[in-house]
Amino acid sequence: MQASGSSKREVIMVDPAEAKRLAAKQMVEIRRKERLKRRREIEAINGAWAMIGLTAGLVIEGYSGKTIIEQLAGYLSAIVHIFIR
Structure with missing residues (x-):
């Protein structure tokens, strides 16, 4: 007799080829989410540097x-004069 609330364990047979296909599909989705997350991180970093640059320029x-x-024209002129004398 089982105690009230306990669950019965079922054994489920899985086709190895189907399991491999499902795992590959899940990996594609995981990689897509990781790429999206990384792109968002990069965009946030670039935005922060842009704000720092703009603030420095205004100061x-x-x-x-x-x-x-x-x-910017002065900086470019200085760089050009380094290479052309």
């Missing part, structure tokens, strides 16, 4: 009086 603009475009 320098306030300090020097040069717009961000003028600052």
Whole structure:
């Protein structure tokens, strides 16, 4: 006699080929979710760096009086002069 509330264990036969197909399908879904999660992480990191860069550009603009475009032109000019003398 079984105690009230206990469950009976059933043995389920699984076709190995079907199990392999299901496992492959699950792995594809797991990889897709991991890629999506990684893309979101990368996008968040890129957004954070963009905000830091914009903030730095605005602070320098306030300090020097040069717009961000003028600052970038100055940086580009300095890099070009390193290679061309």
